[in-house]
Amino acid sequence: MSSPIRVRFAPSPTGYLHIGGARTALFNWLFARHEGGKFILRVEDTDKSRNTAEAAQAIYDGLRWLGLDWDEGPGIGGQYGPYFQSEREEIYQRYLEKLEAADRVYREEGAVRFRFAREKVVVDDVICGHIEFDMADANTNPDMTIRRADGSWIFHFVNVVDDIEMRISHVIRGEDHLSNTPKHVQLYRALGVTPPRFAHIPLILNKDGSKMSKRDQGASLNTYIDGGYLPEAVRNFLCLLGWSPKDDREKLDIAEVIRLFDLAKINRKNAAFDLEKCVWLNGEYVRELDDDRFRKLGIQALRKAGIDLSKYSERYVNAALDTCKGKFKIFSELPAYGGFYFRETFDFNPEGAAKHFVPENKPRLLALRDAFAALEDFDAATLEATLKATAAQLTIKVGALVHPTRLAVTGSNAGPSLYHLLEILGKEEVLARLDRALRCIT
RNA sequence: GGCGCAUUCGUCUAGUGGCUAGGACACAGCCCUCUCAAGGCUGGUGCACGGGUUCGAUCCCCGUAUGCGCUGCCA
Numbered sequence: 001m002s003s004p005i006r007v008r009f010a011p012s013p014t015g016y017l018h019i020g021g022a023r024t025a026l027f028n029w030l031f032a033r034h035e036g037g038k039f040i041l042r043v044e045d046t047d048k049s050r051n052t053a054e055a056a057q058a059i060y061d062g063l064r065w066l067g068l069d070w071d072e073g074p075g076i077g078g079q080y081g082p083y084f085q086s087e088r089e090e091i092y093q094r095y096l097e098k099l100e101a102a103d104r105v106y107r108e109e110g111a112v113r114f115r116f117a118r119e120k121v122v123v124d125d126v127i128c129g130h131i132e133f134d135m136a137d138a139n140t141n142p143d144m145t146i147r148r149a150d151g152s153w154i155f156h157f158v159n160v161v162d163d164i165e166m167r168i169s170h171v172i173r174g175e176d177h178l179s180n181t182p183k184h185v186q187l188y189r190a191l192g193v194t195p196p197r198f199a200h201i202p203l204i205l206n207k208d209g210s211k212m213s214k215r216d217q218g219a220s221l222n223t224y225i226d227g228g229y230l231p232e233a234v235r236n237f238l239c240l241l242g243w244s245p246k247d248d249r250e251k252l253d254i255a256e257v258i259r260l261f262d263l264a265k266i267n268r269k270n271a272a273f274d275l276e277k278c279v280w281l282n283g284e285y286v287r288e289l290d291d292d293r294f295r296k297l298g299i300q301a302l303r304k305a306g307i308d309l310s311k312y313s314e315r316y317v318n319a320a321l322d323t324c325k326g327k328f329k330i331f332s333e334l335p336a337y338g339g340f341y342f343r344e345t346f347d348f349n350p351e352g353a354a355k356h357f358v359p360e361n362k363p364r365l366l367a368l369r370d371a372f373a374a375l376e377d378f379d380a381a382t383l384e385a386t387l388k389a390t391a392a393q394l395t396i397k398v399g400a401l402v403h404p405t406r407l408a409v410t411g412s413n414a415g416p417s418l419y420h421l422l423e424i425l426g427k428e429e430v431l432a433r434l435d436r437a438l439r440c441i442t
Numbered sequence: 443g444g445c446g447c448a449u450u451c452g453u454c455u456a457g458u459g460g461c462u463a464g465g466a467c468a469c470a471g472c473c474c475u476c477u478c479a480a481g482g483c484u485g486g487u488g489c490a491c492g493g494g495u496u497c498g499a500u501c502c503c504c505g506u507a508u509g510c511g512c513u514g515c516c517a
Contacts, residue, residue: 012517044517111515128447140444140513148515155517179446179512200447202510207453209509237454240466244455248465267455270510274453277467287480327479337478384476402476414478 005037006169009063009070010159012044013055016220017062019273020174020204020212023238027201028172029068030239030261037169041073042162045086046153062221066235067254072166080166085158092153095161095191096146104190110149114157114187116141121182126170126199127266133182144183156180160187163196172199172263175270199263202242202270209272218275228301228331230289233282241271251284283329295321297331298338305335307342316341319424323416337415341424346411348440356404362441364394365404369434378427380419387419408437 009025011017032039041063045051060074072078082088096112099105104115121133135141146157163171178200188195206212212219224234232254239257240250243266286294298321302309309317320341328337340346348357371390375382391401406418409430415421422430 010517014517047516050516109515113515131446133446137444142513145515150515152515154515159517174511175447176511177517180517182446202448205510209453211510240454242454246456248456250454250466269448271455272453274467277454280467283479329479387476398476406477412477416478418476 003035003037004167004169005032005035006040006167007032007037007172008040008042008163008166008168009068010042010044010162011059012047012050012155013052013059014047014050015055015214016058016222018212018214019219019221019223019238021059022062022066022221023204023241024172024174024201025063025068026066026235026238027243027263027266029070030258031170031172031199031263032071033258034261038071039068040078040080040166040168041070041076041083042166043074043084044155044159045084046155046158048086048152051086058222062225065221065225065231066238067231085153085162088158088162091165092158092161095157095164098191099146102190105146106143108145111145112147113143114146114190115143116183116186117189121185123178123181123185123198125178125181126197126263128175128178128200128268131178133179135182135186156183157187160184160191164188164191164193168196170197170199170263172201175200175202199266201266202268204241205270205272207272207274212273218273224278228297228333229278229282230285230297233285234278236285237278237281241273242267242269251281279329286329286331287326289325291318291322291325294325298324298334301331301334302339302342305339307335307339309342312342316424323420323424327416340410340412340415341421345436348407348411348437349413352403352407352413353440356407357437357441359442361400361404362438364390364396364401365408365434365438365441367394368401368405369431369438372422372427372434373431375427378423378430380417380423383422384419404437405434409433 007028009021009028011021011025029039031037043056043059045056056074063070070076072080073083096105099114105112106115107113116135116138118136118138121135123131123133125131144154144156146154148154162168181198181200185195204212206216214220217223221234224231235254236250236252236257239252243261245252245257245260246265289297295318299309299317312320320338324334324338328334368387368390371386372378372383375386387401387405388398391398394401402418403413406415407413409422409425425433
């Protein structure tokens with residue numbers, strides 16, 4: 001016995017998948033999964049001049065990346081297809097005839113217009129509650145065009161027709177459509193169909209409260225896909241924009257979100273997208289990644305940054321990556337953090353060099369270099385003991401030796417555990433790097 | 443302009459007709475420590491404003507302001 005709950009995500013393929021669209025899809029998906037209903041993907045490609053196949057592909061890729069699988073739609077099929085509006089011409093034609101038969105349309109300059117009933121329309125929104133729209137005045141609510149003079153269809157009409165044909169039970173969409181809803185309700189009525197339930201979710205804004213549009217930082221899901229974010233982290237973050245489990249939990253397993261999800265409990269307030277918090281959450285997930293996946297994503301990020309890993313053994317790469325785990329939040333930070341493992345030469349951090357590559361440190365580093373050179377075993381424990389012993393001999397603090405050494409072998413003031421990184425680099429390479437640094441100190 | 447929706451720390455949020463209004467991110471300080479990160483501790487900032495209703499309002503009602511949306515032969 002399957003649930004009669006059917007929801008859909010109906011994007012127009014005009015670009016990439018917008019973060020707001022992704023969240024709309026997510027909420028639809030969560031509702032369907034919570035209710036045991038169906039989640040349908042429908043492509044609203046009525047505007048031929050603006051729609052592209054690449055854009056449609058970007059939508060599929062984005063949804064799949066987020067783990068939002070659809071039960072009916074492109075690539076899947078289903079008994080209510082086709083799932084592209086461009087292929088549903090006859091259906092729209094048929095519905096237009098129904099409106100004509102009911103004497104609810106007329107032509108004007110070649111376009112087809114739908115005549116509104118001049119009355120009050122009530123929308124009982126699952127999220128926004130009871131709202132009344134007075135459509136009595138034709139001046140403020142002029143009749144709406146449903147088909148252009150060139151024969152192409154307007155969104156309002158095909159959207160409603162498809163929702164009817166596809167047996168959509170709940171229309172969950174962005175709040176920007178709230179004001180369009182009474183128009184849609186009028187279409188349902190004119191077609192003799194009971195409207196579905198509506199649920200308008202708040203919009204996503206920029207951090208400063210302005211509307212997030214195409215150009216804004218973080219507006220495209222690609223920012224996260226390409227930027228080294230984990231899909232489960234981004235998805236988790238999106239869940240928390242307008243919805244919450246009502247306790248203090250933030251890092252939530254998707255199964256738990258599905259279990260708790262309740263449409264009626266979605267906030268009515270627009271939410272600003274806080275990229276920093278998204279990064280933080282991502283870091284929480286990265287820290288808990290299993291080694292295999294961490295290494296795989298790490299290698300991917302390094303390659304993407306143009307680092308050639310082919311000359312390093314798998315063992316070396318894995319060991320190097322393992323010292324970076326838990327140290328960064330998004331994978332795009334990795335090349336800067338651990339790239340030194342895979343570069344023979346690099347610049348020294350200027351502030352660090354000014355501070356640590358001073359004349360008095362030259363003999364100290366030299367002493368350490370010689371101590372290292374004399375070592376048989378080049379493991380972290382021995383290196384630590386050796387460095388500490390050297391510091392004691394020189395009657396300086398351990399830090400006074402650690403910092404210049406780190407700078408010398410990594411070029412940076414911050415990085416993985418020094419002793420472990422030295423072990424992985426190996427004696428020969430460490431000595432070479434120390435020598436190179438020593439030459440830079442006058 | 444008209445219509446609609448909204449308003450709890452900078453941001454995401456919890457919350458109730460009577461609480462020191464809670465948590466998280468970010469920020470600051472301290473601890474830990476080979477750096478960074480993590481972790482621990484501490485700190486500051488919030489119920490938009492004005493009227494009501496009420497013994498008492500952040501919470502209920504009405505205004506105002508502000509923000510957002512719709513007002514297309516865009517979606």
